[in-house]
Amino acid sequence: MYNTQFFGLAMIIYVISSLLYIINLVHRRMHIAKMAFWTAFAGLSCHSFALILRTLSSYRMGIGQPPFTNLYSSMVFFSWSVVLIYLIFEKKYGYQALGAFVMPIAFLILASTALMSNQIEPLVPALQSNWLLIHVVTCFFGYAAFAVAFGVSIMYLVKNYYEGFGGQNGIISLLPSTHVLDELEYKAVAVGFPFLTLGIITGAAWAHYAWGSYWSWDPKETWSLITWFVYAAFLHARFSAGWRGRRTAILSILGFLFVLMTYFGVSFLLGGLHSYA
Amino acid sequence: MKRIIKFFSSIKLAIILLISLAFTSIIGTVIAQKQNPVLYVQHYGEGLYKLFRSMGFFDVYHSWWFILLLILLSINILFCALRRLLRDLRHLRLSPTRLDDETARKFNLSHSMMLDKAVSECKDKVLSIIKKDMGGTIKQEQGEEGGFFFFSEKNRHSWTFFYLTHLSILIILLGGILSAVLGIKGYMQILEGEKTDKFYEYASQNEYSLGFTVRCDKFEIEYYPNTMRPKDYKSTLSILDQGREILKKIIEVNKPLHYRGMTIYQSSYGEDTSSGNLVLQVKPMNAESTELFQEFNVAAGGSFEFTGADGIKRQVKVLRFLPDFAMDGQGKAFSKSNQLKNPAVQIMVTKEGDTPFALWCFQAYPDFHMIKKGEYIYTLKGYKGRMYTGLQVGKDPGIWVVWLGCILLMIGVVLVLYSSHQRIWIRLTPEKPGCGLQIVGHADKNKIGFENKFKYICQELTDSLKQ
Ligand code: HEM
Numbered sequence: 001m002y003n004t005q006f007f008g009l010a011m012i013i014y015v016i017s018s019l020l021y022i023i024n025l026v027h028r029r030m031h032i033a034k035m036a037f038w039t040a041f042a043g044l045s046c047h048s049f050a051l052i053l054r055t056l057s058s059y060r061m062g063i064g065q066p067p068f069t070n071l072y073s074s075m076v077f078f079s080w081s082v083v084l085i086y087l088i089f090e091k092k093y094g095y096q097a098l099g100a101f102v103m104p105i106a107f108l109i110l111a112s113t114a115l116m117s118n119q120i121e122p123l124v125p126a127l128q129s130n131w132l133l134i135h136v137v138t139c140f141f142g143y144a145a146f147a148v149a150f151g152v153s154i155m156y157l158v159k160n161y162y163e164g165f166g167g168q169n170g171i172i173s174l175l176p177s178t179h180v181l182d183e184l185e186y187k188a189v190a191v192g193f194p195f196l197t198l199g200i201i202t203g204a205a206w207a208h209y210a211w212g213s214y215w216s217w218d219p220k221e222t223w224s225l226i227t228w229f230v231y232a233a234f235l236h237a238r239f240s241a242g243w244r245g246r247r248t249a250i251l252s253i254l255g256f257l258f259v260l261m262t263y264f265g266v267s268f269l270l271g272g273l274h275s276y277a
Numbered sequence: 278m279k280r281i282i283k284f285f286s287s288i289k290l291a292i293i294l295l296i297s298l299a300f301t302s303i304i305g306t307v308i309a310q311k312q313n314p315v316l317y318v319q320h321y322g323e324g325l326y327k328l329f330r331s332m333g334f335f336d337v338y339h340s341w342w343f344i345l346l347l348i349l350l351s352i353n354i355l356f357c358a359l360r361r362l363l364r365d366l367r368h369l370r371l372s373p374t375r376l377d378d379e380t381a382r383k384f385n386l387s388h389s390m391m392l393d394k395a396v397s398e399c400k401d402k403v404l405s406i407i408k409k410d411m412g413g414t415i416k417q418e419q420g421e422e423g424g425f426f427f428f429s430e431k432n433r434h435s436w437t438f439f440y441l442t443h444l445s446i447l448i449i450l451l452g453g454i455l456s457a458v459l460g461i462k463g464y465m466q467i468l469e470g471e472k473t474d475k476f477y478e479y480a481s482q483n484e485y486s487l488g489f490t491v492r493c494d495k496f497e498i499e500y501y502p503n504t505m506r507p508k509d510y511k512s513t514l515s516i517l518d519q520g521r522e523i524l525k526k527i528i529e530v531n532k533p534l535h536y537r538g539m540t541i542y543q544s545s546y547g548e549d550t551s552s553g554n555l556v557l558q559v560k561p562m563n564a565e566s567t568e569l570f571q572e573f574n575v576a577a578g579g580s581f582e583f584t585g586a587d588g589i590k591r592q593v594k595v596l597r598f599l600p601d602f603a604m605d606g607q608g609k610a611f612s613k614s615n616q617l618k619n620p621a622v623q624i625m626v627t628k629e630g631d632t633p634f635a636l637w638c639f640q641a642y643p644d645f646h647m648i649k650k651g652e653y654i655y656t657l658k659g660y661k662g663r664m665y666t667g668l669q670v671g672k673d674p675g676i677w678v679v680w681l682g683c684i685l686l687m688i689g690v691v692l693v694l695y696s697s698h699q700r701i702w703i704r705l706t707p708e709k710p711g712c713g714l715q716i717v718g719h720a721d722k723n724k725i726g727f728e729n730k731f732k733y734i735c736q737e738l739t740d741s742l743k744q
Contacts, residue, residue, distance in 0.1 A: 125509050125530035183725050190694045197690050201683045210531050212462065212542045212669045214679060215453070217338045219306040229299040233292050235694075240288040258299075266306070 003057065006050030007076060007110065013043030014083070014107040021099035025174050033096040037087070040103060044083045047110075051080060058120050066133060071267075072116040074136070078263075079110040081144035085191065089148060093184060095176050101151040131206030139199035139224070143259050145192030146231070149185050150256035153249040156181040160246055182245055185252055186238060193231050200224050223262035230255045286356035294350045301346065305337035351450055354443045365436050374416050374428040376702035376717055386718040386728060388735045392742050393711040396425050402741050403427060403703060403714070410734045411701055420706075427703040435696040435721070442689030448682030455675030461485070462671035467493040468549055469663045472517065476670045487670065489537060490517040494525070496546060496666045505618060510546055512666040538672045545667030547615030548600045550577055553662015555598060555622055557638070559583060562652050572658065585652065589629050593655070596623040596635060600660070610637070615665075622657050697722035701734070714738065 020036035054073070055066040086102045155175055162172040175181070203221065204214040215221065234251045237243040243251075284290060308329065309316075317326045317335065333340025373380050381387055392399060404427065407415060413431035420426055463485060465476040472492035475484050495513040500506060511529035515522055516536050528534045533542040555577060560570045573581045573593070580594035599612040602621035610623070620640040627633040638657040699720040706713045716735060720727035 125507060128509070129531045131531075194687070194690050194694065198687055201687060204679075204683070208676070209533065210542075211544065212533065212540060212671050212673075214456075214673075214676065217305060217310065222302050222306050226299040226302050229295045229302075233295040233299075236288055236291050236295070240291075 003050045003053040006046055006053065007113070010043045010047035010050060011107065011110045011114075013039060013046060014103060014110065017043055018100070018103040018107055021096065021103050025097055025100045028174065036096065036099055036103075037090060040083060040087060040099065044080070044087065047076075047080050047083065051076070054120070061120060070117075070119075070121055072113050073120075074140070074263075075109055075113045075116070077136070078140050078143060079106045079113075081140045082106040082109065082147050085141065085144040085188075086148055089184075089188065093187065095180065095184065097175055098148070098152060098155070098184070101155055102148055105147055105151060129206055129210060131202055131209060135199060135202040135206050138195050138202055142192045142195030142199050143263060145188050145195060146252075146256050146259050149188035149192060149252045152181055152185040152188060153252040153256075156185060156249040157246065157253075160249075178245065182248070185249060189231060189234055189252060189255075193228075193235065196224070196228055196231065200228060219266045220262065223258070223266050227255065227258040227262050230258050282356060282360070285352055286360045287353075288357070290349075290353050291357070294346060294353060298343075298346050298350070301337065301343060304334055308334050308337075310338075311336055347450060351447055354447060358440055358443055361439065369436075372700075373702075375418060375420070375426045376428075376704040376715060380702060381715065381717050384717050384719040386731050387715070388717075388731075389713065389715045390739060390743070391708065391711065391713055394742065396423060396705045396707050396712045399705055399712060399714065399742055400425055403705070403738065406734065406737050406741065407701060407703070410730070410737060411699070413699070420704075423707045425705040427701075429701045431699040432696045433698065435692070435698040438689055438692040438696060441685055442693045445682045445685035445689050448685065449679055450682075452675040452678030452680075452682055455678055456673050457675070460671065460673040460675060462669065462673075464544065465491070465668050465670060466547070466665045467491065467668065468552075468665045469493055469496050472515075476668075487539060489519075489523075489539075491515070491541065491668070492517060493666050496664045498546060498664075510543065512543055512668070514541065538674070539670055540672065542669040543666065544669040547665050547667060548617055548660070549663045549665055550598050550600055550612075550615070550660075553577065553660055555595060555660050556658040557581075557593065557622070557624070558656040558658050559593075560654050560656070561586060562654055587652070591629070591653070592627045594625045594627070596625055598622045598660070602637075602639065617660060620657060620660055624655060626653075626655070694722075697727065699727055699730075701731075714742070 017036050017039035020032055020039055024032040024036055051066075054076075058066060082102065083106045086099065086106070090096060090099065156178060159172060159175045159178050159181060163178065176184070200221075203224070207216065207221075208214040230251070234248060234255055237251060238248050312335070314326070314330075317329070321329065329335060333342065337343055404415070404417065407427060407429050411429045411431065413429050414433070416426075416428040416430075418426040418428075461478060463476040463478040465473055467473055470493065472490050474487045474490040476487060477484055492515040493512050494515055496510070497512075498510040499508045501508045509529055511527050513525065513527050514534060515525045516534075517523065518537075524536070526534050528541060528543045530543050533540050535541075553576070554574045557573050557575060558570060559573065569586070571583060573583070575581050575593075575595055577595055577598040580592060582590055582592045584590050597610070599610060599619075599621050601613040601616055601618040603611060603613045603619070605611055610621070613619075621637055623635060623637050625633050625635045636655065638655050640657040640659065643656045697720045700718065702717045704715045706715075716731075716738065718727065718731040718734075
């Protein structure tokens with residue numbers, strides 16, 4: 001399976017891109033920023049190619065679905081979504097400084113898959129549904145946008161913390177202004193929220209066709225709903241209660257912790273409790 | 278009264294409710310829900326069990342306080358929407374298309390400039406700029422004292438998207454209530470070739486009548502190559518209503534059948550271990566050639582006899598057949614499922630004039646002989662029986678309400694986040710020697726984006742009118 005090699009190559013390109021973004025943060029050269037962007041883009045292309053190869057070999061094995069269903073494949077896809085969403089963001093809003101925070105996240109996610117089994121596993125019949133594919137893709141786009149919001153919120157808090165001292169030292173002064181960060185954080189959440197909403201709905205549709213029950217309060221479902229509540233609270237706090245800055249940044253970080261819990265925690269932490277019966 | 282309405286329609290309550298729902302929902306994912314009380318007592322102890330039970334922690338999502346939170350959320354949304362509606366309608370009526378001083382004061386995006394051309398000269402240029410940069414519907418009016426007014430508006434209806442989003446949440450909740458009150462869910466198992474018109478409800482185990490009859494004509498299962506992992510399983514079902522055959526359909530996982538409000542899902546399958554035949558092979562312990570091998574078909578619970586090479590008769594009786602053999606904690610054999618995952622048979626062999634002995638034979642491990650006694654090896658070659666199909670049946674009249682709510686919610690969320698109501702007012706007033714231009718703008722969302730657009734428009738106006 002050549003796909004693993006291409007994932008490895010993408011990972012290396014992401015490291016280079018992350019470094020370029022960080023150098024750009026310090027030196028602020030247009031050509032470095034451009035290089036960082038195109039490097040990330042090259043990494044994404046390589047990553048996409050590997051995903052296609054992997055899907056093809058899954059079809060060859062007679063599984064007949066893109067492989068999205070074990071932790072390895074979902075992490076690989078998660079990392080891909082983070083880069084994609086970030087690059088669209090950069091293209092649209094043009095703040096390259098974010099790359100220094102977001103690209104390393106994408107790299108770390110992809111790097112962590114090196115520790116996992118990359119087997120393509122046959123799907124049990126319940127998982128063979130087009131709803132599943134839409135469900136996984138929309139959820140991960142949502143998660144990826146929330147990851148971008150998370151990166152921005154961290155930047156906000158760092159920037160805000162140092163500004164509190166009145167100090168505008170070196171690197172901190174290079175970050176976009178808190179005003180801009182605040183706005184970008186909202187924009188990222190505003191991308192993530194509809195995707196998460198669609199993800200929950202398509203998950204319900206899939207559950208309906210596979211098991212005849214659109215909502216059964218299983219832990220994964222429930223945690224995604226909890227995450228949805230937290231981000232709904234974020235939107236309301238910002239839009240109608242007029243929260244800004246530190247408080248919404250904290251809410252967005254909290255939201256991302258819930259995303260992580262939905263994604264990893266449910267299987268690793270709660271699984272044990274649910275298997276005792 | 279006013280205070281109560283204000284409280285129930287406040288966004289603060291909304292945030293508190295959303296966060297409370299989030300945190301209370303966690304309880305139900307940490308404590309396994311709706312288990313047997315015995316397990317709870319084992320796990321938590323008597324005292325904690327009683328405390329948790331009284332607080333509804335074992336069925337959080339149906340506990341009175343969780344439902345209360347949902348009711349409060351509904352009231353909150355309803356009140357908020359009503360209060361907003363009154364405000365929006367008033368605004369709609371009062372929304373001016375002519376820039377007056379009051380409007381100019383109300384919105385903070387505002388810009389004025391003095392021009393040395395007459396109103397009539399500037400008019401067309403202003404129009405072409407707002408046409409190009411703002412778009413939307415444009416209204417122009419002649420003022421009384423030689424002045425001129427422009428008004429341009431985009432996404433005029435975006436105020437309604439708030440209602441779309443929030444009412445769709447109420448619709449989903451309503452659908453949930455309908456599902457819970459009018460819906461029913463149960464299961465049935467039908468052997469290949471048999472039929473039934475009854476099913477058992479999950480929660481109560483009560484028997485219900487379907488109102489029609491389902492016959493399972495055929496059940497098939499397909500495995501991934503060289504594994505015992507099911508790739509697909511399907512049943513060919515016929516629906517009989519009042520004795521007539523109405524329809525015939527193959528259902529599989531993810532592809533259910535609908536008839537008269539009932540939906541029938543393929544959910545499991547199993548082996549009928551009481552009616553099938555086992556194939557047992559008997560061979561002499563040290564046989565070289567396969568000529569001496571014998572195969573017998575025997576029913577579970579049945580027996581057969583054969584005469585050995587020594588001329589002595591042996592009787593083999595099937596004691597137990599387990600399709601999915603496993604051992605429990607005490608070392609007792611049991612079947613984990615009704616599927617042929619690890620078939621095993623326990624037989625008793627009686628050689629004439631000798632003491633009988635019992636042994637297990639596994640299909641997957643033919644060389645596993647717990648007892649080396651006797652001169653023959655007994656091997657389980659297979660099991661041929663009828664399979665039953667496991668079906669989930671149910672009806673859920675709330676589902677269409679839920680789907681409607683979901684679709685509206687999806688549309689609503691996107692629109693409410695991305696469509697902003699943008700307005701621009703421009704007033705040209707004649708002044709000696711030329712005219713004065715004032716421009717005011719407002720957007721209810723994406724204010725930063727709009728501010729940039731506003732600045733850009735001002736710049737364009739300055740550039741084209743001042744040269
Ligand atoms: C699960 C429940 C809810 C969801 C998913 C939800 C969703 C949303 C969304 C997506 C927005 C748009 C935010 C924006 O303009 O950027 C919004 C706005 C708003 N929501 Fe909710 N909402 C919920 C419950 C509530 C409740 C209970 C209230 C009760 C007061 C409420 C009141 C408002 C108000 C006043 C706005 C402001 C809209 C604006 O200023 O443009 N929402 N909601």
